[in-house]
Amino acid sequence: MLKINKENLKSSHQLIWFVIDFLMLGLLIINLAFIIFDSTYNFVAIQNLLEENAPAIKDLYHPIHENFIFYDLIFVSIFLTEFVVRWGYSIKAKVYDRWYFYPFIHWYDIIGCIPVGTFRFLRILRVISIVYRLHQYKVIDFTQTRVFQFFNFYYEAFMEELSDRIVVKVLSGAQDEIRRGSPLFDRIQNDILYPRRDMLSDWISQRVAEAAQEGYVPNRGALRSYLETRVDNALKQNLELSRL
Numbered sequence: 001m002l003k004i005n006k007e008n009l010k011s012s013h014q015l016i017w018f019v020i021d022f023l024m025l026g027l028l029i030i031n032l033a034f035i036i037f038d039s040t041y042n043f044v045a046i047q048n049l050l051e052e053n054a055p056a057i058k059d060l061y062h063p064i065h066e067n068f069i070f071y072d073l074i075f076v077s078i079f080l081t082e083f084v085v086r087w088g089y090s091i092k093a094k095v096y097d098r099w100y101f102y103p104f105i106h107w108y109d110i111i112g113c114i115p116v117g118t119f120r121f122l123r124i125l126r127v128i129s130i131v132y133r134l135h136q137y138k139v140i141d142f143t144q145t146r147v148f149q150f151f152n153f154y155y156e157a158f159m160e161e162l163s164d165r166i167v168v169k170v171l172s173g174a175q176d177e178i179r180r181g182s183p184l185f186d187r188i189q190n191d192i193l194y195p196r197r198d199m200l201s202d203w204i205s206q207r208v209a210e211a212a213q214e215g216y217v218p219n220r221g222a223l224r225s226y227l228e229t230r231v232d233n234a235l236k237q238n239l240e241l242s243r244l
Contacts, residue, residue, distance in 0.1 A: 018139055021130050024082055028127050031075040035120050038068050069115055076113045079123075083109050 040046055041061065050058040064071060083106070091099045103110060108129070112122035134140045142148050193200065216223070 014137070018134065018137070020082065021134060024079070025127060025130050027075060027078060028123055028130075031072070032121075032123060032127070034075075035072070038065060041065055072115045072120070076115055079109070079113050079126075083113075 041050075047058065047062075050061075086106075087102045090096060090102045096102060096105070106129075108122050108125040111119055112126055114120070131140070131142060135142055143152075
């Protein structure tokens, strides 16, 4: 469930803008639901279904459907008014370097207000921008919602699977290039490894000596006993070696 951090909301210097954000968010959700319902109502099958099962709803909504553009323009006028107010505030507060930057940065607000066809569904971008802004200011935290956790779980699983496949692909390609020979590996060999042969050999020798010092010397007796036991067992199990 989405929770509102009232402390951050009250202590913020942009309280009035956050209140406007919540109002716009509510209006946008109502408007998008209205658009989706009206788009569904366009189908004759839906109208017939309502006529048979809920004639009162059809009689109530049909006049609204016929004047849908008028009702949608009411929402558009509110959205444009809020857009102009924010634009004026950005000019006064010098949020951007130029006064005309705001409509270009918030292009989806303008295009979403076009009451024609699919342009109306761009208003969902405005919903996303408002939610993201409120999340940035820690007024809300949508990462704790079940919807976000559900999609985030499958997103991380998808990205993990994708990254594994990419790594396997890269390693397979590198193996093929090593087998066939590649100018890149020739350059690595000639430009990086050969000029540093002495340093690399000294480093490898040192590591081998340290491994022998730490691993072989303390366990030399145990290793000798193990080898003697293995050889003795091999001799006993092999008849020809036992005769020799």
